[in-house]
Amino acid sequence: MISVEALHVTFNPGTPIERRAVNGIDLTLAEGEFATVIGSNGAGKSTLLAAIAGDAPPQQGRIKIGGRDVTREAPAKRAGRVARVFQDPLAGSCADLSIEENLALAAMRGARRGLRSALHADRRKHLRERVAELGLDLEDRMGDRMGLLSGGQRQALALVMATLAGAEVLLLDEHTAALDPGMAEFVVDLTRRLVAEHGLTTLMVTHSMRQALDLGSRTIMLHEGRIVLDIAGERRKNMDVDDLVAMFRRVRGGEELDDDSLRIG
Numbered sequence: 001m002i003s004v005e006a007l008h009v010t011f012n013p014g015t016p017i018e019r020r021a022v023n024g025i026d027l028t029l030a031e032g033e034f035a036t037v038i039g040s041n042g043a044g045k046s047t048l049l050a051a052i053a054g055d056a057p058p059q060q061g062r063i064k065i066g067g068r069d070v071t072r073e074a075p076a077k078r079a080g081r082v083a084r085v086f087q088d089p090l091a092g093s094c095a096d097l098s099i100e101e102n103l104a105l106a107a108m109r110g111a112r113r114g115l116r117s118a119l120h121a122d123r124r125k126h127l128r129e130r131v132a133e134l135g136l137d138l139e140d141r142m143g144d145r146m147g148l149l150s151g152g153q154r155q156a157l158a159l160v161m162a163t164l165a166g167a168e169v170l171l172l173d174e175h176t177a178a179l180d181p182g183m184a185e186f187v188v189d190l191t192r193r194l195v196a197e198h199g200l201t202t203l204m205v206t207h208s209m210r211q212a213l214d215l216g217s218r219t220i221m222l223h224e225g226r227i228v229l230d231i232a233g234e235r236r237k238n239m240d241v242d243d244l245v246a247m248f249r250r251v252r253g254g255e256e257l258d259d260d261s262l263r264i265g
């Protein structure tokens, strides 16, 4: 469960370059709820996710995860409970470590143990099985450096890594945007499966209107740091991509859509 109350995140407050990225957001996601997040460039989507992960400290408001107030908690302290996958496949793992070492480190998130203890035989077997489930033939390459893998392979492993430490919350920040269409589809299917299997409370930022409607059970639109649309249930079920695009345009007051914030596919 995630609960965000009256959240404000301002970068460089009190300076000429002050930027109110999140400007009074209230949002509650029930345990296991999966919501997609859309919005213009600079709408505050990544900052909202960063605030939940602890990387963008709020000036005002409150964030709770699983009922516990984490607003002032350091990112490392909530690391075992919150997993995040970024657009850049290079961002979430260490290129110079092996697949196995990266997975072992992910499994230890939030715990205080060394890599050696993380790589005992049972753990290694389990990690290998989890990788084999992907069907990408990576289980025989557990010793290969992560840096040798394609972007799609890394994102698939990043999703597996996100589920290894028993996280409750999954934050996906355009995690398929840098992939070719075939691999993006694979990662989308994997996302669906892992979120359901692990009952993860999930926020997924996407610029794809199709993904925004196809994944999860709720779609939230941000604009200038605020939630301007929150749709679920029958209303969402009856919507198609054209309806969502029309709403997007309305929110932007007929502004030209000259950024990459809206993709139909």
Ligand SMILES: Nc1ncnc2c1ncn2[C@@H]1O[C@H](COP(=O)(O)OP(=O)(O)OP(=O)(O)O)[C@@H](O)[C@H]1O
Pocket (backbone or CB within 6 Å): 011, 012, 019, 020, 021, 039, 040, 041, 042, 043, 044, 045, 046, 047, 048, 261
């Ligand atoms: N670390 C930072 N320092 C200063 N300003 C920032 C920082 N991070 C984000 N911003 C600004 O805050 C605003 C919101 O940015 P954010 O990245 O959250 O938007 P977004 O909705 O994720 O956009 P995009 O779709 O382009 O990724 C933007 O104006 C951005 O320039």
